[in-house]
Amino acid sequence: MDIATHLDRLIATLDLDGQDAISQAISAAVRAVPRHLFIPDVGLIEPRAGSRRLIDRQADPDAWFEVVYGNHYVVTQLDDGRTPLTALEGDYTSSASQPGTVATLLKHLAAEPGCRVLEIGTGTGYTAALLSHMVGQDNVVSIEVDAGIAEQAAKKLAAAGLRPWLVVGDGAAGHPGHGPYDRVHVTCGIRDIPPAWVAQCRPGALIVLPWHPGFGAGHCLRLVVQADGTARGRVVDGAAYMMMRSQRLRPDENPERDDERRRYWTALDPRALDHLSAGADLAISALTGLHAHSETGVDDDGEWLCMWVSDPVDAGRWATVTWRPGRSRHVVQQAGDRPVWDEVLQAYARWVAWGEPHWSDFGVTVAEDGTHVWLSSPENVL
Missing domain, CATH: 3.30.310 (TATA-Binding Protein)
Structure with a gap:
């Protein structure tokens, strides 16, 4: 099966059938950025709970491509690199996210050509590549805390002909040097929303992040930066990601x-x-x-x-x-x-x-004095 056919199959699995401009832009980016360029030859998958196994491009290329162009996440690191993938045991600490989840967050991000985007968590570099195609590579700043992962991402992006701005550091601090930003795209779980992200954005900017407040599932939170320096928005979807390293449980x-x-x-x-x-x-x-x-x-x-x-x-x-x-x-x-x-x-x-309100009834305001969760309206803080 050639790469074009694989890309057709991947796009068909994503919820990108709408005729709106952002769905078409994401679809075009997915087609322009072959995912296999960003997946290591050996990766780890877990198709069912407790059923971890390796995919190996050299040993079984057909199976490898089947996974890479399916709607699957691929684990690329265990225990911050201390444990080899071949051990099949350890905590997941970096991965290529599930394409369906990537597409969902990008739809909520609604990044348009010319938008300046701050990405938190470069990982394999795949989403930085998609964003580079959507808004222009000079407008993308991507931060990765793990220097080794950042180095590999830079190589893969260069091989794909892309050179967005790459920074090694703690994403919680953002990167003010290239701001102010129109969009902040977060690819790791966040418990406490860093105020630096809000401060480095223009009024009207969008921040989309996987919010993991601690009890239960992860949620996709879409915040709009206000003129008064706060940001507020609602839970718009589900989103489960590995936690930002500086916010893991100690x-x-x-x-x-x-x-x-x-x-x-x-x-x-x-x-x-x-x-x-x-x-x-x-x-x-x-x-x-x-x-x-x-x-x-x-x-x-x-x-x-x-x-x-x-x-x-x-x-x-x-x-x-x-x-x-x-x-x-x-x-x-x-x-x-x-x-x-x-x-x-x-x-x-x-x-x-309260009548068992749905997740979409909840929202968040991020201000200097912290994060405030509300029900139905920002005035009804819990």
């Missing part, structure tokens, strides 16, 4: 599991919280500031799911809730002087009392 933010703990029962199935609509997890996150993640497995007693809820400020404050099949009550273990599980239940009850 070791002392992980729950301390050996503290004195209290044990009791709850009737609420933790699976309900684990699979809540994005509206509920946004409400819980905004009202409590707590973090949560779930683990699943099988042991001698059968399946289990354990939800960990923790206070990011004090790792000694945490709770776990464990589900087992066939049980109407579920074990809660709680530690520290903050009743975190009770707060989750109270926040969930408030979301229900």
Whole structure:
């Protein structure tokens, strides 16, 4: 199969059928920038949870191209480079994002020719290449925190005939030297939205980012920079990305599991919280500031799911809730002087009392004094 056919197949999988100018511009960029130029010969994929495997261009080129031009993300680094991909174990720390997700964020970004774009997270260089095609390479500034990844991206971009401005550094600081910007495109998960991005933009600029406030799923947030130096906007889609390195949970933010703990029962199935609509997890996150993640497995007693809820400020404050099949009550273990599980239940009850608002009803204002989550209108801050 030739590259043109592969590109046709990729474009057909993306939601770019609209006749609007931005969909056509993204489609043209995808066609002009062959994705295989930015994917390493050996990458890691996980088509199903727990089923990691390698793709190898030399060993099986057909399978490699099938993945590269499908709607798949490809992991390119584990544990910040400390673990080889061949180990198939470790934390994902860099990847080529799923093309469908890339297209979704670019549609919300709505970058037009001549827009000056700041990209946070160069990665493989693929999205910097797409943006270079859409707005002109001289208008794209892309920041990458990992010098080795940045070097590889620069080589791949040069091989594709593109030379956007590439910077090595912490994207949270932005890059004022090439501002002010009309667009900020973020390719890593963000917990706390850096005010530097807002300060380096023109009024009316758009900032599109994967927002991971801590509880539950990631969300695509689209902010508009205001004349007063703030930025505000709504959640417009889902978006799950690897966290920005400077905003990852630090070791002392992980729950301390050996503290004195209290044990009791709850009737609420933790699976309900684990699979809540994005509206509920946004409400819980905004009202409590707590973090949560779930683990699943099988042991001698059968399946289990354990939800960990923790206070990011004090790792000694945490709770776990464990589900087992066939049980109407579920074990809660709680530690520290903050009743975190009770707060989750109270926040969930408030979301229900509000009429179970959808994720699209929530928005954010970024100001000098921090990030403020609101429901329905900026005046209704949670």
